[in-house]
Amino acid sequence: MxxxxxxxxxxxxxxxxxxxxxxxxxxxxxxxxxxxxxxxxxxxxxxxxxxxxxxxxxxxxxxxxxxxxxxxxxxxxxxxxxxxxxxxxxxxxxxxxxxxxxxxxxxxxxxxxxxxxxxxxxxxxxxxxxxxxxxxxxxxxxxxxxxxxxxxxxxxxxxxxxxxxxRNIPKQIKDMVTIPDNNPKIILYQGAINQSRGITQAILATQYLENVIFKIAGDGPKLKEYQQLVKDKKLQDKVQFLGKLLPDDLRKLTKTADVALSLEENGGVSYLYSLPNKVADCIQARVPLVMINFPEMLRVYKQFKVGEIIENHEPQNIADKIIKVLRNGRSYYQAELEKAAAELCWEKxxxxxxxxxxxxxxxxx
CATH class of the missing domain: 3.40.50.2000 (Glycogen Phosphorylase B;)
Structure with missing residues (x-):
């Protein structure tokens, strides 16, 4: 057929x-x-x-x-x-x-x-x-x-x-997890660089963070705007734009992060009701997340405590939740990430x- x-x-x-x-x-x-x-x-x-x-x-x-x-x-x-x-x-x-x-x-x-x-x-x-x-x-x-x-x-x-x-979720990764000892700590956004992704607020949140590097992997129509924001706020030492990566290269990068972000804004029901690809990608890499409290991400969070939830996009609030994850450390979330990775995989x-x-x-x- x-x-x-x-x-x-x-x-x-x-x-x-x-x-x-x-x-x-x-x-x-x-x-x-x-x-x-x-x-x-x-x-x-x-x-x-x-x-x-x-x-x-x-x-x-x-x-x-x-x-x-x-x-x-x-x-x-x-x-x-x-x-x-x-x-x-x-x-x-x-x-x-x-x-x-x-x-x-x-x-x-x-x-x-x-x-x-x-x-x-x-x-x-x-x-x-x-x-x-x-x-x-x-x-x-x-x-x-x-x-x-x-x-x-x-x-x-x-x-x-x-x-x-x-669900658009990755194949299960069963490799032994190696948690890196990053200095500075790595915050990761991966995905399209366009509106309603919470990228502006995440960039501004780095003003309240020390000893971090925020890596943004992706490309899109808002890239130049966000690059200019970083320059205007003098955050070049905290924010890196990596461009669009091939899937294998992106998977390697994801494993190195200390915390990943999924902070979509309510720009319409397509975003409000989505389960972004990066959520399951990061779960498979056993990387904890800071997520917005949208229905599908809350559905995951209520089943598996794979990170922390924010209720709004205030940069200080985002920074506080990032700090909480970094202080807890990746090891703190590993048991729940393991359970989630076994369930949220393409094989299912x-x-x-x-x-x-x-x-x-x-x-x-």
């Missing part, structure tokens, strides 16, 4: 798509992956075919329609009567819906977020376009996955769909994916 997977992504840093494709490929499905080169691309070695759509557009305003137009013809080329389509996020869904109807084949939709509620499009005209597509396409979907219980509840209430929850999610695709095959072929 063939599965054609597509996403508006340059793919090489998209760990969820890589894990899903790996799971399906290892379990006998013939996977073909389609992405694009918007924002750059690198050669990837995968055990299945990868097609990169070349984009001429230099802005998202034109890149999305260009990609969807080209994706439609790529899907037409690769899909046949023995194919399941797997569309990742709303920005790749329309051509998949069209091809699925034309050929009469099933489509699985994997929504990594609530796309129409992302802070980057809040209040813009494009939000109206995406919401129109969401209203038209989602109620007719038979098979869907999404990343958190809160997301699933939102989609179910709004569109009557019943997504399978497949794989069966959900395989059961869903077994259902798709049984009902359509």
């Amino acid at each position: 063939k599965i054609v997977v597509s996403a508006f992504s340059n793919l090489y840093t998209d760990q969820r798509i890589e894990k899903v494709c790996d799971t399906l490929s290892r379990n006998g499905y013939a996977v073909t992956l389609i992405g694009n080169d918007y924002g750059g691309s690198v050669d990837m070695q995968r055990p299945y075919p990868v097609k990169i759509i070349r984009q001429k557009s230099t802005s998202l305003k034109t890149a999305y329609p260009e990609f969807n137009w080209k994706l439609y013809f790529e899907l037409k080329k690769y899909a046949d009567k023995q194919t399941i389509l797997l569309a990742n996020d709303l920005d790749a869904l329309l051509p998949n819906v069209l091809i699925a109807k034309q050929i009469g084949i099933p489509l699985v939709f994997d929504s990594h977020e609530i796309f129409t509620e992302m802070p980057a499009i809040q209040g813009r005209f494009t939000q109206k376009i995406w919401r129109f597509l969401e209203r038209k396409l989602l109620p007719n979907l038979q098979y869907m996955m999404t990343e958190s219980e809160s997301y699933a509840e939102w989609f179910s209430q709004k569109y009557g769909v019943k997504p399978v929850v497949v 999610e794989e069966d959900k994916i395989l059961r869903l695709f077994q259902q798709v095959v049984a009902e359509n072929f």
Whole structure:
């Protein structure tokens, strides 16, 4: 059985798509992956075919329609009567819906977020376009996955769909943990450098901290703004920007941290209801976290005391919780991190994916 997977992504840093494709490929499905080169691309070695759509557009305003137009013809080329389509996020869904109807084949939709509620499009005209597509396409979907219980509840209430929850969490790391003796202590943020991530407040919190280095690993549209903030506040000796790292390099970095941050702001329900990838990444690295009290992070915290929770984004408050974790030390949190790592791992999610695709095959072929 063939599965054609597509996403508006340059793919090489998209760990969820890589894990899903790996799971399906290892379990006998013939996977073909389609992405694009918007924002750059690198050669990837995968055990299945990868097609990169070349984009001429230099802005998202034109890149999305260009990609969807080209994706439609790529899907037409690769899909046949023995194919399941797997569309990742709303920005790749329309051509998949069209091809699925034309050929009469099933489509699985994997929504990594609530796309129409992302802070980057809040209040813009494009939000109206995406919401129109969401209203038209989602109620007719038979098979869907999404990343958190809160997301699933939102989609179910709004569109009557019943997504399978497949959390975007890493494979279990069973290696012996070596806790570094850092001097200065390392605070880590990993992820996209854009609005509503709590990065501004985390940078300002370093004013209240001594003998620390705050490492920011990632890239995004707010990078220059945050770099300027560091200069304006004369915090260059406390804050480092490391840029976008390949997944293996990022995993190595994560293991070295004394504390990691997940301080998303309520820029819309997509952030409010998310379980950020970095939470489970840090748990697998056995690194304690300072997290905001959003539903999915509270869900983790109530089950496993893997760090500390903040109730607001006041820099002094953030600093106080960081200090508490640093004073306790990584060893203090290891027992709970071990329990969480055994539960919050990709191996626990794989069966959900395989059961869903077994259902798709049984009902359509």
